Amino acid sequence: MRQPPQIRMLPDGRRLHLNDGPIDLIIEGFGDAGKVRAAYHAAATRFATILDELCSELPLLRAPFRPGCLLPGGVVASRMARAVAPFGDRCFITPMAAVAGSVAEEILLAMTSASNLERAYVNNGGDIAFHLTSGTQFAAGMIASPDRPCLFGAATLHFDEPVRGIATSGWHGRSFSLGIADAVTVLASTASQADAAATILANAVDLPSHAAILREPARDLAPDNDLGDILVTRFVPRLIEHEIQTALAAGVQVAEELRAANLIVSAALALQGRARIVGDPVNALPLRTRFSYSVNRSPLHA
């Protein structure tokens, strides 16, 4: 039976947790307590209908986006379509590639429209929309795989830089990937753009002719997935150094193109302990050889 959306404060009393079906948001606003409360109220109100809105157009959102194709009508659905539009003529992509970032953006917009916050973020399973005001910043950590949650790098996001969205994609994640990247993290102007670009770049990190990489049709795993009969990555064996570099180089090439087209600000591509960065030194994501550990409050279960 339909489970109602869950709206609750996390045990820390600071963060708001919104869950409805596959949408799982962790939200935090900073500033005056009353304003944060008002923003959370706005987020919860906007959240109540968002999954139903998307599901009313689900077949269209799961269909390949091509130039001139039928466009969805909903606010979030339109944002998804806009985010994937630049890629429609170069490869297979559906608006679903940007669903997480687009939802995060929508909820953040509801919050900042209702209330003046110093800072806020909406984290939709790792795809994050954030809001900054003058003089503020966020620190974001990057992990290569949800099974091996160790930071391989970190980014500081400043108000005076254009980045307001961050997204990560890889074959370990909840969504299927066509490539072999453990993680590609993208910084972009918006979360929806970052989401779409991360999908494209994670697909691009690949060794198409490597026989030992296990791939299966998406349909065999999830019958109604938008990828249909396209082969998705199920297992990547241990690769040797030059294979890793070859695969990363393929991703870096596409990332440079996206950056030249102003679709992303920077990207970090990680594969089996090796990482490559694309972007200006100013906006680049610093990769650390040493890193600080973080502890999740609620344990993840493998």
Place this chain on the structure above:
Amino acid sequence: MPDPAVERPPDDAIRCDACPVLCYIRPGRTGSCDRYANHDGKLVRLDPHVLLDQAVSRGESLVPFLERQREWDGNLVNQPGTFVTAIGAGTTYPDYKPAPFIISSEVEGVDMVTVVTEGIFSYCGLKLKIDTDRHLGAETATVRAEGEAVGHVTTSEYGSQMLSLGGVRHLTGGSRQEGTVTCQTLLDLCNGKPATLTIDGGAIVVVQANQPPIVDEVREERMRVGCGSATIGMFAKQWFGKVDDVVVVDDHITGVLSQHQAGKLLGIPETGIRISGRRSTPGRYFQVAEPGTRWGGTNIDDPRSILKPFDPKVAWPGLRLLMVSTTGEHSAYFELDENLDLIAKDLPQALEESVARIRENCEPALCTVLFMGGAGGSLRAGVTENPVRLTLSVKDALTRVTCGGAPAYVWPGGGITFMVDVSRMPANAFGYVPTPAIVAPIEFTLKLADYAALGGHMDHVRPLTSITGKQNEREHRAAHPDNPWPLEPAKPGKSAAESKRRNHR
């Protein structure tokens, strides 16, 4: 626009109606939310808080909570038939806050309190017992997973090789990759999944809790009935009269029938057989070959390689010799020719039976996995405002420690360092945090009065009904039939050792 994928529902998939996405989910897989799954054709919610039912019918399968709830009358107050485990309970770390669940229930007229939390263990690891005589690696040799050091070979036990995996040095004391691989290896083994371990200078072994080990791609079937000498003792009478001499090849102690005390007592004459290796006592030899994964845990394929030429003054043409390994897995039969050379022949029927008897007497070889961890300060503070009293209460056996409802052995001495057999815990009971550290459920059960006395968080105690009635994320599972019921009151006055014996019956 119709979606062709949705219009062709596959036969084995079920449709989840928990949200409007209405995913089709194949068996063994989850929907797009990762929260609902198809488990044997039934829709189940994953990662719930696990309640353990003291099921009347043992071996009851996993049942989604919501279906169960409808069958019940809701009257669970004071019924000791349900025990709340810590799996999925959440954790207090790193804050000194009361544990996520402090549950009261009445058992045999005594108000019992169970404090439930998921502990985050940096100080933790696995003791792995691998039933095999095959040489896995030298003592203290490094054990690796995916090339990273995750543990070492420790002192071997009778018929078993022992590995010690994990611990702080590998989890947080080495490189990032070493820590994450160690954490993953521990997690896999704790949750009943296989792990491939490579031992420096030794074997590659695939281990999994309660499954036979696979050593260098050979699945171990049996553990030896005894050492080579013990095997001679056990089977001497069965060989008497059917063969002139028997050598039981064993990496530890190789036995020779004609020289062994058991042979002497039967009046078996000397045969002039000569064995390489170091003689211990008559008929017992150490180090007949190098350790390995072949005959009797040695490195030999041809058993004749451990024999020196027969003494020509004693041996005779036609002498019959059986050579067999301690598990009966390998056997060979020889007769001496005119030159006193060993000629391989088919094993006679009578000896075939004795070899089969050795095989029969060997138990199935298994890997067993004990999780060992120490409950730290913040975990104990979640139970009581005065953490040391909890430690003392556990020592006095007033407080029972369980992990996911399975009995835990609490090590004597300071602190709460415990061991638990992961195969007696519910499936997927373990988690992790990125520190990296392992998250394991831990429950402390004691009398309500004792709980108050040790400074317990009395204002956080809540009745069992408040757990079962309100939430829809509880999952009931049948209790493990071999485990004592966790709420059975620990009897004050009994020694800790007695209590532990009860737990381990």
